[in-house]
Amino acid sequence: MPLIRATGLVDDPWLSVPEEEPLPEAGAVIVTLARWQANRDQLAARPTPLGLRLKSDQPPSLIAGDIERFDIIALEFPKFTNGRAYSSARLLRERYGFRGELRAVGNVLRDQLAFMRRCGFDSFEIPPQVDAAAWLSSLGGISVVYQPATDERASALTLRHGAPEGQGRGDARAHSRDPVAPTRSTATRVG
Amino acid sequence: MYRYDNYDQTLVSERVEQFRDQVNRRVAGELSEDEFKPLRLMNGLYLQLHAYMLRIAVPYGTLSTVQLRKLAEIARRYDKGYGHFTTRQNLQFNWIRLEDTPDILAALATVEMHAIQTSGNCIRNVTADHFAGVAGDEIEDPRIYCEIIRQWSTFHPEFSFLPRKFKIAVTGSPHDRAAVKVHDIGLRMHRNEAGEIGFEVLVGGGQGRTPVIAKTIRPFLPKRHLLSYLEAILRIYNQLGRRDNLYKSRIKILVDSVGIDRFTQLVEEEWQQIRDGYLDLPVAEIERIRGFFAPPPYRTLDAPVPEYEGALRRDFRFARWVRTNVTPHKRPGYAIVTLSLKPTGGIPGDATDAQMDAVADLADRYGFGEVRVSHEQNLVLPDVAQADLHELWKLLETLELATPNVGLAGDIIACPGLDYCALANARSIPVAQQISKHFSDLTKLLDIGELKIKISGCINACGHHHVGHIGILGVDKHGSEFYQITLGGSADENASIGEIVGPSFGATEVVDAVETIIDTYLHVRADGERFLDTYRRIGIKPFKEKLYAAH
Amino acid sequence: MTLQVVTANRLGDGRVVFLADGYRWVEEIGLAHVGDTDEAAKALLAIAEKAAADRIVVAPYLIGVSAEDDRIMPTRYREVLRALGPSSHPEFGRPPSATAAVHR
Numbered sequence: 001m002p003l004i005r006a007t008g009l010v011d012d013p014w015l016s017v018p019e020e021e022p023l024p025e026a027g028a029v030i031v032t033l034a035r036w037q038a039n040r041d042q043l044a045a046r047p048t049p050l051g052l053r054l055k056s057d058q059p060p061s062l063i064a065g066d067i068e069r070f071d072i073i074a075l076e077f078p079k080f081t082n083g084r085a086y087s088s089a090r091l092l093r094e095r096y097g098f099r100g101e102l103r104a105v106g107n108v109l110r111d112q113l114a115f116m117r118r119c120g121f122d123s124f125e126i127p128p129q130v131d132a133a134a135w136l137s138s139l140g141g142i143s144v145v146y147q148p149a150t151d152e153r154a155s156a157l158t159l160r161h162g163a164p165e166g167q168g169r170g171d172a173r174a175h176s177r178d179p180v181a182p183t184r185s186t187a188t189r190v191g
Numbered sequence: 192m193y194r195y196d197n198y199d200q201t202l203v204s205e206r207v208e209q210f211r212d213q214v215n216r217r218v219a220g221e222l223s224e225d226e227f228k229p230l231r232l233m234n235g236l237y238l239q240l241h242a243y244m245l246r247i248a249v250p251y252g253t254l255s256t257v258q259l260r261k262l263a264e265i266a267r268r269y270d271k272g273y274g275h276f277t278t279r280q281n282l283q284f285n286w287i288r289l290e291d292t293p294d295i296l297a298a299l300a301t302v303e304m305h306a307i308q309t310s311g312n313c314i315r316n317v318t319a320d321h322f323a324g325v326a327g328d329e330i331e332d333p334r335i336y337c338e339i340i341r342q343w344s345t346f347h348p349e350f351s352f353l354p355r356k357f358k359i360a361v362t363g364s365p366h367d368r369a370a371v372k373v374h375d376i377g378l379r380m381h382r383n384e385a386g387e388i389g390f391e392v393l394v395g396g397g398q399g400r401t402p403v404i405a406k407t408i409r410p411f412l413p414k415r416h417l418l419s420y421l422e423a424i425l426r427i428y429n430q431l432g433r434r435d436n437l438y439k440s441r442i443k444i445l446v447d448s449v450g451i452d453r454f455t456q457l458v459e460e461e462w463q464q465i466r467d468g469y470l471d472l473p474v475a476e477i478e479r480i481r482g483f484f485a486p487p488p489y490r491t492l493d494a495p496v497p498e499y500e501g502a503l504r505r506d507f508r509f510a511r512w513v514r515t516n517v518t519p520h521k522r523p524g525y526a527i528v529t530l531s532l533k534p535t536g537g538i539p540g541d542a543t544d545a546q547m548d549a550v551a552d553l554a555d556r557y558g559f560g561e562v563r564v565s566h567e568q569n570l571v572l573p574d575v576a577q578a579d580l581h582e583l584w585k586l587l588e589t590l591e592l593a594t595p596n597v598g599l600a601g602d603i604i605a606c607p608g609l610d611y612c613a614l615a616n617a618r619s620i621p622v623a624q625q626i627s628k629h630f631s632d633l634t635k636l637l638d639i640g641e642l643k644i645k646i647s648g649c650i651n652a653c654g655h656h657h658v659g660h661i662g663i664l665g666v667d668k669h670g671s672e673f674y675q676i677t678l679g680g681s682a683d684e685n686a687s688i689g690e691i692v693g694p695s696f697g698a699t700e701v702v703d704a705v706e707t708i709i710d711t712y713l714h715v716r717a718d719g720e721r722f723l724d725t726y727r728r729i730g731i732k733p734f735k736e737k738l739y740a741a742h
Numbered sequence: 743m744t745l746q747v748v749t750a751n752r753l754g755d756g757r758v759v760f761l762a763d764g765y766r767w768v769e770e771i772g773l774a775h776v777g778d779t780d781e782a783a784k785a786l787l788a789i790a791e792k793a794a795a796d797r798i799v800v801a802p803y804l805i806g807v808s809a810e811d812d813r814i815m816p817t818r819y820r821e822v823l824r825a826l827g828p829s830s831h832p833e834f835g836r837p838p839s840a841t842a843a844v845h846r
Contacts, residue, residue, distance in 0.1 A: 086352065086429070111230055144201045146345050146347075157342075157473070160475075161473050161476055218753070219797075224800050239756075241757070242756035243756035286834070288755035289755065538830055610829055610831070621829060
């Protein structure tokens with residue numbers, strides 16, 4: 001599936017491994033929650049970067065303690081009307097301090113990208129054969145936002161009065177770091 | 192009232208262009224109907240039986256005369272010369288073309304109006320007391336907080352794809368004219384022991400398939416925590432609300448299934464994490480918005496007003512109208528006037544473009560340029576000098592806006608029903624018309640007294656039948672229209688859900704059934720008892736017996 | 743013999759339309775192409791679905807009709823209202839019209 005970020009179409013260095021398929025011995029893989037929970041130690045010991053894929057009914061609190069293990073978390077939108085992952089994304093960023101890549105997968109629609117971005121997503125799996133450039137133009141959305149969200153865009157509230165107490169607590173609404181290149185990397189994480 | 196600054200205007204104007212682009216993409220085939228539908232719903236555009244229906248937001252039921260005139264213009268130019276005021280204080284046009292909608296939204300944007308989030312699984316129009324700012328029992332104008340919530344909820348990136356629609360109402364008075372107890376979130380402003388004003392937060396109320404009275408989640412919430420607390424509630428709902436069954440996805444189902452105690456715990460846990468942070472509501476913003484709701488330049492008048500008192504004595508018909516359609520104002524010498532959109536035999540809540548223009552003129556001449564929409568589908572002129580009432584009344588009579596039936600059996604609330612709505616099972620408008628004609632005798636109406644009859648054409652309860660003193664629900668039985676009657680519902684601070692009285696009635700039997708119910712009440716009422724009081728005293732049995740005795 | 747016609751709403755203006763001969767969409771139910779067998783009805787619906795894909799109409803579906811007194815009328819009351827207009831506003835309605843002969 002094509003992948004876009006704010007910068008444009010990008011290659012996808014990750015391999016998302018469905019539950020029933022065997023895991024390659026090495027390489028950057030995204031695993032399901034069930035696989036992670038069943039094979040935590042082996043997966044944590046892999047020398048290559050690791051990602052996690054959560055279904056819409058799998059709350060991020062389940063892996064809060066293991067956030068540092070993942071360079072990418074993919075959140076599923078089983079149907080575009082199911083907006084649970086917007087909350088999961090915000091919690092991953094703001095509550096659990098996730099700094100890796102946050103990817104929207106599943107039934108992702110062009111007119112939702114701006115909302116997703118504001119909730120902390122930074123990459124989006126889009127259907128094949130769509131006009132990626134057109135989709136990207138929707139990322140910006142409307143230039144004024146009324147409410148604060150994960151993306152730290154200044155809300156109208158802030159612009160009118162200045163930031164209320166507590167806003168701009170940097171680590172509370174961390175952006176992702178640059179995407180991790182899927183080469184051999186140490187287990188030690190930056191930041 | 193609130194006036195847009197550059198930020199508000201930019202948002203609305205950009206939204207118009209965004210929707211125009213979405214319409215173009217739909218027409219060009221880049222968007223399927225399935226993909227386009229949520230987008231058009233988030234701009235209040237439904238596809239109904241006969242055409243597209245556009246639901247325009249009237250935030251907390253407040254309109255300027257400039258806005259009302261623009262609505263009249265839209266009715267003329269893009270619709271069939273009329274509009275329908277709804278039970279959530281909005282306005283609906285029934286004959287809209289998709290192709291015209293971007294231009295209509297652009298026209299609305301020129302007068303600081305929109306149709307944003309009047310449909311879809313998002314936070315809808317925040318409704319309020321239609322007497323806000325002028326009611327004698329008001330603690331604080333709830334519209335200040337409605338506007339704050341409106342902004343916070345508009346294009347909220349996390350809460351635009353909720354399990355289902357979400358409705359919030361705010362009352363600033365102990366007497367609840369906003370029906371907060373049958374909303375997903377209800378906010379009741381009141382003072383705590385220290386004399387500070389804050390909100391009782393209620394959650395999980397609603398009508399529809401499973402009517403529920405809201406429960407208190409927090410007895411007192413200080414103002415600064417308003418947005419963070421709402422965010423916590425919405426986040427819990429967004430995460431845990433059911434997504435598998437359309438009929439079980441409102442927050443009331445969630446609250447019922449986990450219980451109010453557990454639900455409160457979940458919300459409070461989430462709230463502890465986000466309170467005192469960037470969602471804190473600055474006093475500066477409250478004061479900025481309060482400035483827009485400052486009292487207009489009232490004259491200092493003496494009450495009683497001799498011309499007014501004189502007219503009351505001389506003109507019996509005027510006095511009759513005052514009794515039902517005029518409410519005391521908090522300023523001496525002023526009055527609140529309800530314009531009945533329920534002429535005998537008419538369609539409840541409908542107004543022609545000519546009437547809208549005329550009401551705008553009257554609001555300018557006899558007020559301060561403001562009109563209200565009540566969730567009981569009437570209009571309100573909130574600031575009329577008592578000295579002007581007689582003259583105003585005569586003008587309203589020529590406009591058919593002075594039927595002296597507000598709050599009486601003729602003041603029927605009805606959804607559009609099967610005549611218009613794709614969701615309906617039965618028609619509601621003809622039933623309303625028949626009941627209205629049957630009880631056209633104004634003396635009899637006054638004798639019956641306060642009686643709220645509410646009619647819905649389907650289980651979605653847009654006519655609010657669950658909270659009608661007499662509620663009527665249209666159902667489809669073997670392809671025919673039948674009507675189920677409930678009794679004893681109420682939407683105020685003593686809210687209650689109506690009880691089903693028995694098997695449903697055919698279309699030709701409903702009016703007689705309502706007559707039997709009213710006769711039963713008249714026969715047994717105690718002195719000064721309204722219908723609802725009598726019902727609460729004697730229960731449903733006497734009504735059941737009378738209704739089904741002959742069958 | 744179950745008679746059916748295809749109805750939909752036109753995309754651009756939302757108006758109620760019926761599938762007539764020659765892939766046309768008409769506002770008068772009397773001009774609708776009536777299918778009197780299941781196969782005929784299915785064939786009509788297939789044509790309609792192509793029109794939906796071509797963005798002429800939205801959500802076409804089959805409705806049952808009767809053809810008494812040379813007049814086509816839907817059997818379901820909801821569809822009568824769609825065909826004739828709201829009972830509350832007869833001035834916006836369409837009078838029932840005589841039918842063309844029932845097509846095979």
